[in-house]
Amino acid sequence: MNSDGSNVYRQAWHFTMDTTDFLKSNIRGKCLEVCSGESRIGDITLDIDASLNPDIKGDMRDLDKLVEPGAFGTVLWDAPFNFYYKLDEFTRTLKKIASIATDRIIVVGSNMFAPGLLGWKRTLYWGAHEANTRIRLIWIYDRIDSRLPSLV
Secondary structure, three states, X not given: OOOOOOOOOOOOOOEOHHHHHHHHHOOOOOEEEEOOOOOOOOXXXXXXXXHHOXXXXXXXXXXXXXXXXXXXXXXXXXXXXXXXXXXXXXXXXXXXXXXXXXXXXXXXXXXXXXXXXXXXXXXXXXXXXXOOOOEEEEEEEEEOOXXXXXXX
Protein backbone atom coordinates (compact mmCIF):
# COMPACT_ATOMS: atom_id res chain seq x y z
CA MET A 1 0.00 0.00 0.00
CA ASN A 2 1.25 3.47 -0.82
CA SER A 3 1.76 6.03 1.94
CA ASP A 4 -1.49 7.76 0.85
CA GLY A 5 -3.49 4.55 1.40
CA SER A 6 -3.88 3.69 -2.30
CA ASN A 7 -3.13 0.21 -3.60
CA VAL A 8 0.15 -0.83 -5.18
CA TYR A 9 -0.26 -2.77 -8.43
CA ARG A 10 2.25 -5.13 -10.04
CA GLN A 11 2.47 -5.06 -13.82
CA ALA A 12 4.54 -8.23 -14.41
CA TRP A 13 2.02 -10.69 -13.02
CA HIS A 14 1.49 -13.76 -15.20
CA PHE A 15 -0.27 -17.09 -14.73
CA THR A 16 1.44 -20.36 -15.60
CA MET A 17 0.20 -21.98 -18.81
CA ASP A 18 -1.54 -24.69 -16.76
CA THR A 19 -3.37 -22.08 -14.71
CA THR A 20 -4.24 -20.09 -17.85
CA ASP A 21 -5.62 -23.23 -19.53
CA PHE A 22 -7.61 -24.08 -16.40
CA LEU A 23 -9.10 -20.60 -16.20
CA LYS A 24 -9.97 -20.52 -19.91
CA SER A 25 -11.62 -23.95 -19.71
CA ASN A 26 -13.88 -22.75 -16.90
CA ILE A 27 -15.24 -19.64 -18.62
CA ARG A 28 -18.93 -19.73 -19.55
CA GLY A 29 -20.12 -17.29 -22.19
CA LYS A 30 -18.59 -13.85 -22.61
CA CYS A 31 -15.96 -13.11 -19.93
CA LEU A 32 -15.01 -9.85 -18.21
CA GLU A 33 -11.52 -10.01 -16.71
CA VAL A 34 -11.30 -7.60 -13.75
CA CYS A 35 -7.82 -6.43 -12.66
CA SER A 36 -6.50 -7.97 -15.86
CA GLY A 37 -3.04 -6.41 -15.84
CA GLU A 38 -1.21 -7.83 -18.86
CA SER A 39 -3.46 -10.91 -19.03
CA ARG A 40 -5.87 -11.37 -21.91
CA ILE A 41 -7.81 -14.41 -20.73
CA GLY A 42 -11.18 -12.62 -20.80
CA ASP A 43 -13.03 -11.31 -23.84
CA ILE A 44 -13.07 -7.85 -22.27
CA THR A 45 -10.42 -6.58 -19.85
CA LEU A 46 -10.78 -4.03 -17.06
CA ASP A 47 -7.84 -2.49 -15.25
CA ILE A 48 -7.01 0.74 -13.45
CA ASP A 49 -3.70 1.10 -15.34
CA ALA A 50 -4.39 2.66 -18.76
CA SER A 51 -0.82 1.91 -19.92
CA LEU A 52 -1.79 -1.80 -20.04
CA ASN A 53 -4.45 -1.00 -22.68
CA PRO A 54 -7.48 -2.56 -21.00
CA ASP A 55 -10.77 -2.47 -22.89
CA ILE A 56 -12.27 -0.66 -19.88
CA LYS A 57 -10.10 1.62 -17.76
CA GLY A 58 -11.36 1.85 -14.22
CA ASP A 59 -11.18 0.80 -10.61
CA MET A 60 -12.67 -2.56 -9.63
CA ARG A 61 -14.51 -0.84 -6.77
CA ASP A 62 -16.49 1.16 -9.36
CA LEU A 63 -17.78 -1.84 -11.33
CA ASP A 64 -21.39 -0.83 -10.80
CA LYS A 65 -20.64 2.44 -12.64
CA LEU A 66 -18.59 0.83 -15.43
CA VAL A 67 -20.49 -2.34 -16.39
CA GLU A 68 -24.21 -3.12 -16.75
CA PRO A 69 -25.75 -5.80 -14.51
CA GLY A 70 -25.91 -9.21 -16.19
CA ALA A 71 -23.56 -8.13 -19.00
CA PHE A 72 -21.23 -11.17 -18.82
CA GLY A 73 -21.61 -14.91 -18.44
CA THR A 74 -18.38 -15.09 -16.43
CA VAL A 75 -16.37 -12.56 -14.45
CA LEU A 76 -12.73 -13.48 -13.77
CA TRP A 77 -11.23 -11.47 -10.90
CA ASP A 78 -7.59 -11.46 -9.80
CA ALA A 79 -7.49 -8.61 -7.31
CA PRO A 80 -4.21 -7.11 -6.03
CA PHE A 81 -2.68 -9.20 -3.23
CA ASN A 82 -3.19 -6.61 -0.47
CA PHE A 83 -6.87 -6.24 -1.34
CA TYR A 84 -7.67 -9.67 0.15
CA TYR A 85 -6.98 -8.32 3.61
CA LYS A 86 -9.52 -5.51 3.24
CA LEU A 87 -12.45 -7.83 3.86
CA ASP A 88 -15.13 -5.17 3.73
CA GLU A 89 -13.95 -3.84 0.33
CA PHE A 90 -13.40 -7.38 -0.96
CA THR A 91 -16.96 -8.35 -0.02
CA ARG A 92 -18.48 -5.18 -1.53
CA THR A 93 -16.59 -5.73 -4.79
CA LEU A 94 -17.58 -9.40 -4.93
CA LYS A 95 -21.22 -8.35 -4.55
CA LYS A 96 -20.84 -5.97 -7.52
CA ILE A 97 -19.23 -8.77 -9.55
CA ALA A 98 -22.16 -11.07 -8.71
CA SER A 99 -24.55 -8.53 -10.22
CA ILE A 100 -22.56 -8.50 -13.49
CA ALA A 101 -22.05 -12.28 -13.94
CA THR A 102 -25.01 -14.34 -15.13
CA ASP A 103 -23.45 -17.81 -14.71
CA ARG A 104 -20.01 -17.93 -13.12
CA ILE A 105 -17.49 -15.96 -11.04
CA ILE A 106 -13.85 -17.02 -10.90
CA VAL A 107 -11.83 -15.45 -8.08
CA VAL A 108 -8.06 -15.96 -8.11
CA GLY A 109 -6.62 -15.30 -4.69
CA SER A 110 -3.93 -15.98 -2.19
CA ASN A 111 -5.81 -16.63 1.02
CA MET A 112 -8.63 -18.86 2.19
CA PHE A 113 -11.19 -16.07 2.56
CA ALA A 114 -14.05 -16.34 0.11
CA PRO A 115 -17.48 -15.30 1.36
CA GLY A 116 -20.63 -17.15 0.41
CA LEU A 117 -23.09 -15.59 -2.02
CA LEU A 118 -26.82 -16.23 -1.80
CA GLY A 119 -27.88 -18.09 -4.95
CA TRP A 120 -24.33 -19.21 -5.80
CA LYS A 121 -22.42 -22.48 -5.16
CA ARG A 122 -18.75 -22.02 -4.23
CA THR A 123 -15.98 -24.54 -5.01
CA LEU A 124 -12.26 -24.26 -4.24
CA TYR A 125 -9.55 -25.26 -6.70
CA TRP A 126 -5.79 -24.95 -6.28
CA GLY A 127 -3.22 -23.52 -8.67
CA ALA A 128 0.42 -22.44 -8.59
CA HIS A 129 1.60 -19.00 -9.61
CA GLU A 130 4.58 -18.55 -11.96
CA ALA A 131 5.89 -15.34 -10.36
CA ASN A 132 6.73 -17.03 -7.06
CA THR A 133 6.26 -20.25 -5.12
CA ARG A 134 3.15 -19.09 -3.26
CA ILE A 135 0.04 -21.17 -3.84
CA ARG A 136 -2.75 -19.33 -5.63
CA LEU A 137 -6.31 -20.32 -4.77
CA ILE A 138 -9.01 -20.33 -7.40
CA TRP A 139 -12.59 -20.04 -6.16
CA ILE A 140 -15.36 -20.77 -8.67
CA TYR A 141 -18.89 -19.59 -7.93
CA ASP A 142 -21.71 -21.01 -10.05
CA ARG A 143 -25.13 -19.40 -10.00
CA ILE A 144 -27.62 -21.97 -8.78
CA ASP A 145 -30.73 -19.84 -8.58
CA SER A 146 -31.17 -16.76 -10.74
CA ARG A 147 -34.37 -15.81 -8.91
CA LEU A 148 -32.38 -14.92 -5.80
CA PRO A 149 -30.63 -11.58 -5.55
CA SER A 150 -26.84 -11.66 -5.57
CA LEU A 151 -26.28 -10.77 -1.95
CA VAL A 152 -23.15 -11.31 0.06
